[in-house]
Amino acid sequence: MSQLRNFDPAVLCAVAPGGHCEFGQPRAFHDRSGRVGEVSVRRCRHCGHGITHPPLADVAFLYADRASQDFQPTTAGLAHRIKRLVFRLDARRLLRQVGIKPRRTLDFGCGSGLFTRCLGDLQPGGEVVGSDFHEQPPADLAGRLYVPNAELDAQQGSYDLVLAMHVIEHDDDPAALVRRIVALGRTGSSFVFEVPNVDCAWAGVFGEAWDAWYVPFHRIHFSRTSFRAVIERSGLVIEREIDVCLPSLGRTLANLLGTRNTLPLLLVGIALHPIQWLGERLTQKPSALRIIARKR
Ligand SMILES: [Zn+2]
Incomplete structure (x- = not known):
């Protein structure tokens, strides 16, 4: 066993x-990036x-070409329309859960930008900004507001609502990343964090094929306890913890079959979604965990 494996990072x-x-x-695990x-x-x-080894001090190289599935590779036709509908429903639900009408919203780590776009469509009077590693906005955010992460620190304290949806599990130091995200909100602002749940009922059924493992892109694998702890330690006040059933069976089946998540698999995933939802509901072990918090 290498020295690296014996090294335990000091995680609170x-x-x-x-x-x-x-x-x-x-x-x-199988290296899904082919680069590590x-x-x-x-x-x-x-x-x-859970933590992924080996440690990676800077993960930007994993996303340089936006080829990872976090960017929902450009889809057209029916697949794109389905994703848009699902994202729109989720954006509406999320705004209801937060319960405020934000003037300025930041979607930190916006990925494909489709969710950010849907949020913007639902808030015609407000500003909705996407941000990510890249200099240029993703295709789905064309014509909308976008700020590269490198320029975000100049906007500290300027947002009413900051989202980090499936973001903080992508960094070896989630505590530092959460602090950076929290600094972007003004006093009294709201935050939404969402991460995959390492204890999801389906992870036990599908093993390594369970899509949320996504190693090495996912650096951290949060449990309910460790997710809550990292948010509390940032100084935010947790207002709500919500179990989320994230449609994952299509991609998981694609992993099992060793193919990409094509339209037929997307449709199979949708057809199986009620079963996924029921399994998570009965076991109380959801696929994703959402925390809504406020900055004092
Ligand atoms: Zn621990």
Whole structure:
């Protein structure tokens, strides 16, 4: 076993007696990026928090060409219309859950920009800004507001609502990333964080093919406990914790079959969604965890 694997980073633990996570044996994964090589995940024996090895100080190279599935590779026709409909429904639900009418909203780590666009369509009077690693906005945000991450620090304290949807699991140091995101909101502003749940019921059924593992793009694998802890430690006040059923069976089947998530698999995923939802509901082990919080 290499020295790297024996190295335990000092991750603060909400449960472990010593105050730091104690990581168990590594579980090997297939490198979905094809750029890192040997990859594995280790989980804390106490809080369930998972970390991907090897550590990557800067992950931008993984997304340089926007080819990862986080950017929802440009789809056309029916697949795009379906995604747009699903995103629009989720954007509406999210605004209801937050319960404010924000003047300025930031979608930090906006990926394909489709969700950001849907949010903007629902808030005609407000400004909705997307941000990500890249200099140029993604295709779905053409003609809309976009700021590269590198220029965001100049906008500290200027947003009423900041979203980080499936973002903080992409960084080796989520605590530092959350602090950076929190700084962008003004006093009293609202925040929405969402991450995959490492303890999802379906992860046990599908093993490595379960789409949310997504190693090495996902650097961190949050449990309910470790997700709550990282948000609380940032100083935000948690207002609501919401279980989310994120449509994942289509992509999981694509992983099992070793193909891309094509339109037929997307449709199979939609057809199976009620089963996915029911399984998560009955076990209380959802595929994703959402926290709504406020800045004091
Ligand atoms: Zn722990």
